[in-house]
Amino acid sequence: MSTIRLTAAQAMIKWLSVQMTEDGERFIDGMWAIFGHGNVAGIGEALHAYQDVFPTWRGQNEQSMAHAAIAYAKAKKRTRAMAVTSSVGPGSTNVVTAAALAHVNRLPVLIVAGDVFANRKPDPVLQQVEDFDDGTVSANDCFKPVSRYFDRITRPEHILSALPRALRVMTDPANCGPATLSFCQDVQAEAYDYPEEFFEPRVWHIRRPAPDANELDRVAATIKAAKNPVIIAGGGVIYSQAEQTLADFAAKHGIPVAETQAGKSALAQSHPMNFGASGVDGSAASNAVSASADVVIGVGTRFQDFTTGSRTMFRNDAQLVSINIHGYDAAKHGAESLVADAKVALDLLSEKLGDYKATAFDPEAREDWLRAVDAYCARPDDQAAAPTDGQVIGAVQRATDETAVAMCAAGTMPGALKLLWQPSQGGYHMEYGYSCMGYEVAGAMGIKLATPERDVICFVGDGSYMMANAELATAVMRRIPFTVVLTDNRGYGCINRLQTMGCGGEPFNNMYVDCNVEVQPEIDYVMHARSMGAHAVKAAGTDELEAELKAARSRNIPTVIVIDTIAKDFPGTGLETTAGEHGYFWDVAVPQTSTREKQRNRYAEYITQIASQTGMN
Secondary structure (H helix, E strand, O other), X not given: XXXXXXXXXXXXXXXXXXXXXXXXXXXXXXXXXXXOXXXXXXXXXXXXXXXXXXXXXXXXXXXXXXXXXXXXHHHOOOOOEEEEEEOOOHHHHHHHHHHHHHHHHOOOEEEEEEEOOOOOOOOOOOOOOOOOOOOOOOHHHHHHHHOOEEEEEOOHHHHHHHHHHHHHHHOOOOOOOEEEEEEEHHHHOOEEEEEHHHHOOEEOOOOOOOOOHHHHHHHHHHHHOOXXXXXXXXXXXXXXXXXXXXXXHHHHHOOOEEEOOOOOOOOOOOOOOEEEEOHHHOOHHHHHHHHHOOEEEEEOOXXXXXXXXXXXXXXXXXXXXXXXXOHHHHOHHHOEEEEOOHHHHHHHHHHHHOOOOOOOOOHHHHHHHHHHHHHHOOXXXXXXXXXXXXXXXXXXXXXXXXXXEEEEOOOOHHHHHHHHOOOOOOOEEEOOOOOOOOHHHHHHHHHHHHOOOOEEEEXXXXXXXXXXXXXXXXXXXXXXXXXXXXEEOOEOHHHHHHHHHHOOOOOOOOEHHHOOOOOOOOOOHHHHHHHOOOEEEEOOOHHHHHHHHHHHOOOOOOEEEEEEOOOOOOOOOOOOOOXXXXXXXXXXOOOOOOOOHHHHHHHHHHHXXXXXXXXXX
């Protein structure tokens, strides 16, 4: 057997450079890196050696560069991914939040975390976390609960099995998620005679499991018996690339489609069967058909609390059907399971249903809702007054075309966008499984890297922007253009409403005006963004916002447009009373005892609302 002598780190990068997709591209499209002790000498040297065949991307913060990698994979519909390397200690633990985000959202990312010395000679090294009772523990054990695959590389030959196992998980549609290799720093630099055949190019195929025949028959029979079914479309539709299949299925069988955050834009808003957002932040049209449905068909969704109104939205006698790639998700809420790839399942199910067509829904309800959206997002007459978030969304919608992708992650905007943004197919990217503040700017950069043909619009509130904005500098350096719409309501407006209206509390520690500070901050976000090299302006109203959005498309660097907004509710959030005009109840615990009458009254309402929750399966 022919061998080649390489360090373990060199062997890893060489191997990653020849792991291919069916389209002939690298599956791991480079590595994000911030070097420190624990990865600079081993992995850093290896990345330098192979920089012509495997690119290195320098980030500003370990968490945010991992967010960029995860957004890239999401925008690529999990067909490609990126790697992230960090140093020992805080460098590694900074990535843990991003790993949790990827885990919750079922998104692939390869994390190569520097670790302590396997030989333990210099223990304890700088930044080493010691367990007084377990000598095998390091800070990287924090990755275990948030990784789909975890391995500690304590010998150079370990990568011969660890790397293929990691990519097996990342390319498995059922178990997809973050794979973490905790790579001891001395082992990275240790040489070994690796078999040459280990470095032969390999193509990774993403499987499409077909359903069990009996499950398929049972689900088809359930739907055939339905008078007014509804489809809840989740992210699995997009990852399966089943968008057109779902569109055809819904049209053929006359079944309205409601969208989750992850599933939004699987169908363009213009599709006649797209009734809009589901659940807590759902549309009047969508939630009406869901509340009256006798059969609820989930496709690629986890039936998360926002989707189901914390299990209050569906009729108690409604039969749930769950088409999902993983049995764990398919069995939630006691659903009739159909474990399969979404595209394959819908094709086979359509054959079984034949000429079945539901007609019990009101198609005018969809048109009524869209007219309400247009009115809510219309240009405000008073351009001097701070607009609502809905009016900002309307301005962005008017200033962009079908290439636009609206993206966000946390705060008020995710609910507003889910409700009000009218995307083309693929024109929406929301990280709402983990709803991680600080994902936005880095995520926008990752989306643009994955889909350079798209006009990426990053919606971010002042609170999230303050948490993580440094990757703006990276995007400037790499000439990665996208547009940031920074809505400034001077605090955490979304949680302030939840605190005061949803939970009966008093305004405290959310808006700056309600915080224990000596001086109210006056943060110049325009100057801040300019200091990192971005083009930044402040829009005095929605008209100026529209003009600046159009001008941004000609630039090759990020544009940041700051606009003052008012923290106001929008139809369908459910946050006005937690059971709003069109939205549904969201279960956020209310204190059982209080000295304040307002909170006692809110608790009485809360008890009534949770009484309508369905069984806990």
